[in-house]
Each structure stands twice: as structure tokens, then as C-alpha cells.
Amino acid sequence: MRKDGSRTREKIIEETLQIFSVKGYYNTSINDILAATGLTKGGLYGHFTSKEELWGAAYERAIEIWKGIVFKGARKIADPLARIEKVVENDLFGYCGAEVFEGGCFFFNMLVELSGQSETMSRRIRSGFMEFAGLLASWLEEADRKGFLKKGVKHREVADFIVIAINGATALYTSGRDRRFLKETSNQLRAYLLHIRA
Known part of the structure; x- marks a missing residue:
């Protein structure tokens, strides 16, 4: 039973x-x-x-699904900057561009809808985005310790920028299913990561 x-x-x-x-x-x-x-x-x-x-419960399930897609093959990559690049690719193309959820990115859609309506629920979603940025920042710190980053790179600011760029691409992609936004964001984030590499 x-x-x-x-x-x-x-x-x-x-x-x-x-x-x-x-x-x-x-x-x-x-x-x-x-x-x-x-x-x-x-x-x-x-x-x-x-x-x-x-x-x-649906939110927690969406996180499980997202993590399974976004981190696939990433954690085994020793170079932290290459790991970030893999996660960005997985997020843009494996999650957002693959339309895992019928309505597009569950988290972005919920954040927009719930902001100003339910502080508890929107705070929960925002904290998820910030946790993701925190993980990226820790990988940037690791890259810095290993001598992979140029001097003066602000780990948290760069991590926040990456998350903001992904979500901007997600919003524009969701509005018209134009993959150009995903490709251009991916290309520019890859170029940026190359630019900050020592």
C-alpha cells in the first residue's frame, strides 16, 4: 500500500x-x-x-532534474574554468534549449510570477540562483588558487554575471524560441572565461 x-x-x-x-x-x-x-x-x-x-515538492523535483542536466560530466573536469564552461553549455543547451519543462525554465518563470506575490516562495527561488552563483564563485576561487586566473578577478562578481547572463538568455529564448540568444550567450561567456584565464 x-x-x-x-x-x-x-x-x-x-x-x-x-x-x-x-x-x-x-x-x-x-x-x-x-x-x-x-x-x-x-x-x-x-x-x-x-x-x-x-x-x-514540484520545486524540489525541478531542482533535481536541473542538477542532473547541468552538472552532467562537469564535476569530473579538473580545470575549474573548463568546468564552468561545461555547466554553462549544459544549462543553455541541455536544460533551457532542450525545453525540459513545457513552459520553459521553471525557475525563471516562477521567479517572475512570484516576485511581489509571495515573498517566501520567491526568496526560495532567488536563494537557488545565489547558491548556483556561489558554487561558480568557489570554482573561480579554485582556479585562482591553481594559477589559472589573471590577477584581480572578482570571483563573486564574475559568478553573478554568469548567472545573470544565463538567465537573460533564458528569458529571451523562452519568449520566442530563438536559439540565437543561447548561442550568442554561450559564445560570449566562453570568450569571457578565456579573457580572464592567466
Whole structure:
């Protein structure tokens, strides 16, 4: 019985994640979720006490999916600058350009929608972006220690810039599916990483 409950919970999360990515949080109704999952309200609320709790589970699943794509093959790369380049490529082309979620980048879409609406939820998303920038900054620090960076490179500023560039490309790509934005961003970030290399 517990295994069936676990499968049902997983199905709810998977279906709702796609609905949230297309319709957003506020435009997704409980009836949308019930229609997608085939559950009754009692069945749904047996697994989640609120729509916000369900969103939290969908958000965590989106992170798992994103990490699986973005870090694929990256952590084994010894050169930290090459590792950053791999992560940028994976994020732009393996995640954003591959349209993993029907509505585009789940995180960017949710951040735009929830900002000014739910401070708790938008703060959670912002902190995810900042954690990613923090990881990139730590890789830049590693590159600096290994003598791979020119003098004076500001690790956190560069890391924030990379995350901002990826998200700008994501926004423009999502608005019209023009891959040029992904390619140009990738090319320019690669050139920038080459520029700061010692």
C-alpha cells in the first residue's frame, strides 16, 4: 500500500510540475491538478495539505532534474574554468534549449510570477540562483588558487554575471524560441572565461 501511495505522490509532483511550468502557480487551479492526475480532492489532500506545499515538492523535483542536466560530466573536469564552461553549455543547451519543462525554465518563470506575490516562495527561488552563483564563485576561487586566473578577478562578481547572463538568455529564448540568444550567450561567456584565464 505504501508503495502505491509513493507512486501516486510522484505522479502528482510530475504532473503538477509541468502544469506550473505552463500556467504558473496562480493560474493553476486545484481542478487543473485533479484533471491531470485523475485524483479526487481527498486523494490529492491525502498527499499534500496545500497547493503551496505541492509547489514546494514540484520545486524540489525541478531542482533535481536541473542538477542532473547541468552538472552532467562537469564535476569530473579538473580545470575549474573548463568546468564552468561545461555547466554553462549544459544549462543553455541541455536544460533551457532542450525545453525540459513545457513552459520553459521553471525557475525563471516562477521567479517572475512570484516576485511581489509571495515573498517566501520567491526568496526560495532567488536563494537557488545565489547558491548556483556561489558554487561558480568557489570554482573561480579554485582556479585562482591553481594559477589559472589573471590577477584581480572578482570571483563573486564574475559568478553573478554568469548567472545573470544565463538567465537573460533564458528569458529571451523562452519568449520566442530563438536559439540565437543561447548561442550568442554561450559564445560570449566562453570568450569571457578565456579573457580572464592567466
